[in-house]
Amino acid sequence: MIVTVTMNPSVDISYPVDILKIDDVNRVENVSKTAGGKGLNVSRVIKQMDGELIASGILGGSLGAYIIDQLNDENVPNRFLKIDKESRNCIAILHEGNQTEILESGPTLDGGEGDRYFKLFEKLIEEADVITISGSLPKGLSPNYYQRLLQKSHGKDVKILVDTSGEALKQTLLGDKKPFLIKPNTDELNALLEQETTFDIKGLKEALSNSLFDGVEAIVVSMGADGAFAKIQDTFYKISIPEIKVVNPVGSGDATIAGLAMGIDQELSWEEVLKIAMTTGMLNTMEERTGRINKANFKEYFNQVKVEKIKK
Template sequence: MITTITLNPSIDRRYFIQDFRTGQMFRTTEYEDTAGGKGLNVTRVVHLLGSPVIATGLLGGKSGESLEEKLNQSGITHSFLKINGETRTCIAILSGAEQTEVLEPGPYVAEREVDTFRMHYDKLLERASVVVASGSMMRGMPVTLYRDLINKSKEKGIPFLLDTSGQALMEAIEAGPSFIKPNKEELEAASGILLKDDQDMIRAVDTLFRGKVETVMVSLGGNGALFLHEGSYYRVRIPKVLVKNPVGSGDSTVAGYAVGLEREYSFEKRIALAVASGTANAMEEATGHVNPDQVVNLMKQITVEKM
């Protein structure tokens, strides 16, 4: 069972407005809302790929109830801790090729609620084979929380995949997560190295993560990805595709990697599934959505080269 953690979930509302400009009033009949947060994007893709998954995190208020109902409608198993605060709402306005986002920070969570979640997480680990944690944390959560969750997982021998950034990521590195996925910009900021080519990225990854993380993926968008795994580097190249909506492709990539790990695929097949899942998401209108047949087709077109 793959367990996904979303520590700051949201209701994601998308409005489609032609010729959007600030300072004007617009009406739209085209909009959608989904259960959002990076971890829930991962959850949906794992579910679509056919692997068993349970989503957890913290939810509160009417927005939290709405989010749970959306997961129920999708047939996704979940076990969230209820808190006093109201789950956030995030808004995206899509106009032509541009997207404007308004992201709420999320509720403030009390220390006792964090402690209760730790106990809730311990129980979920009893049936977990892989843990995936993605995204930001709620206000009030200690910056070391991901590190603590990783340590609990490692005590039970369960791989822990982490997709976050900033200080939370750097704290978590000390616990040795099984997998992390910085993008080029995040790696550049963390290392202080100007990344002009693969060799620069290798130098930055070596400086920050070698000997601390089993697998590091540097996502390069349409240019594929670079992986460090158990001391060796791999370069992944992807076919050219028609991109409709790249939002959620990173989360879909993590989902594919988790599924490959849960199914005990070879490393090369695992990263092909990961990158194919991310690419397939970009070909869909919806965020955090893949066509499983398309994923299988893309895997055949992806090249994995050991450097």
């Protein structure tokens, strides 16, 4: 079973307007509100792929209750730590071909609330084969909080996939307990290594061989329309995808994590795992709504993904 962790979920609100009028009234007819956060996108895709999962994290207030109601309506099993503080809204204004975002930072947690989630996480570990940890940390939690979650899995037969960025990712990698898999995109990889990587095979091999990644079983670098590049133990792979019509690319990385988690949970070969991940990522970009795929199209696009093992 897969457990997904979203520490800072949100209600994602989409406001489409023809023209955004500054310092004036903008009226919106078609408002979309969904349970948001990277880990919840992962959860929905796993559910749509008929995977077994529990969605988890921290939420609170009326917005937290709304998120749980939405997950229940979509038959996504969930077990969150509920706090008194209010979860956040994230607003996207779609106008003139642009997307202007207004993102609340969310609640500021204290150490006690972080400790309470540790206890819930320890129980979830006992039920999980694979755990995904996605997105940003709420204010108040230390940047090494994800590393501390990893330490809770010490001695347990569970594989943990981490999809975050910035200091939270760096602290995750600097600790004694390593994640099983990380999935940076090209910008996140550059920021992590504090360098400008040349995204050809030679440059990517050098970047992923950095000592910062020692002990990490798998690194998958998502590269948009160029597919992905992966290092699995000491083997490198180039993954190519077909040209597709992109409707909404937001959440494609989360859908990729969902595919990785499902393939790993099913103990498939790495070639199959990578193909599943690229397929779920592509299918997400072909839908208007974030964290959604059309499973009926899975086989068609799965068969078009090419995984090439790179010679040393």
